[in-house]
Amino acid sequence: MADNGVNRGRRRFLVGATTVVGAVGAVGVAVPFVASWQPSARARAAGAPVRADISQLEPGQRITVEWRGRPVWVISRTEEMIERTENSDPGRFSDPDSERPQQPAYITGPLRSSRPEIGVLIGICTHLGCSPLYRPEPDAVDMDDWPGGFFCPCHGSYFDLAGRVFRNVPAPTNLEVPPYRFEGDDIIVGEDEENA
Numbered sequence: 001m002a003d004n005g006v007n008r009g010r011r012r013f014l015v016g017a018t019t020v021v022g023a024v025g026a027v028g029v030a031v032p033f034v035a036s037w038q039p040s041a042r043a044r045a046a047g048a049p050v051r052a053d054i055s056q057l058e059p060g061q062r063i064t065v066e067w068r069g070r071p072v073w074v075i076s077r078t079e080e081m082i083e084r085t086e087n088s089d090p091g092r093f094s095d096p097d098s099e100r101p102q103q104p105a106y107i108t109g110p111l112r113s114s115r116p117e118i119g120v121l122i123g124i125c126t127h128l129g130c131s132p133l134y135r136p137e138p139d140a141v142d143m144d145d146w147p148g149g150f151f152c153p154c155h156g157s158y159f160d161l162a163g164r165v166f167r168n169v170p171a172p173t174n175l176e177v178p179p180y181r182f183e184g185d186d187i188i189v190g191e192d193e194e195n196a
């Protein structure tokens with residue numbers, strides 16, 4: 001057996017130490033690389049639900065919260081607003097029963113909301129993405145028998161207080177209703193009752 005002056009114990013130690021250092025280095029490189037595949041905190045926050053206190057929301061008033069980079073309107077409807085919206089002639093609207101999927105399945109009826117006194121709509125016109133103006137008063141815009149709602153001055157689209165689009169305007173569909181739920185005096189936009 002020719003050792004030629006090789007210390008086997010030392011060789012085993014050096015091979016083992018080199019293997020351990022190489023493995024630690026590989027893990028040290030792999031962890032940040034794999035972590036870079038995860039969405040950033042900013043990206044996670046952009047899709048996260050948004051909480052808004054609506055206890056101070058006066059009847060007829062609207063607040064705007066931002067969810068996923070889009071304005072979401074929370075509207076406190078008065079009894080008069082509710083009555084005008086429910087009693088509007090369905091023939092005036094392109095999709096009066098909201099048959100196109102512009103809202104969660106639990107949002108039904110002419111008010112398109114889970115509570116009649118609170119309306120929740122994404123404030124972006126479905127035509128070209130403008131932001132319609134809030135005109136809740138009857139006859140506030142140049143339209144026969146205006147019940148109150150939203151007017152998009154960019155191309156002349158009209159929506160009622162439930163976000164239903166009127167016939168013969170450029171907007172093809174109703175305003176979108178985001179998923180939302182109530183928790184005490186707060187509304188949580190971006191989260192359904194079932195997924196809470």
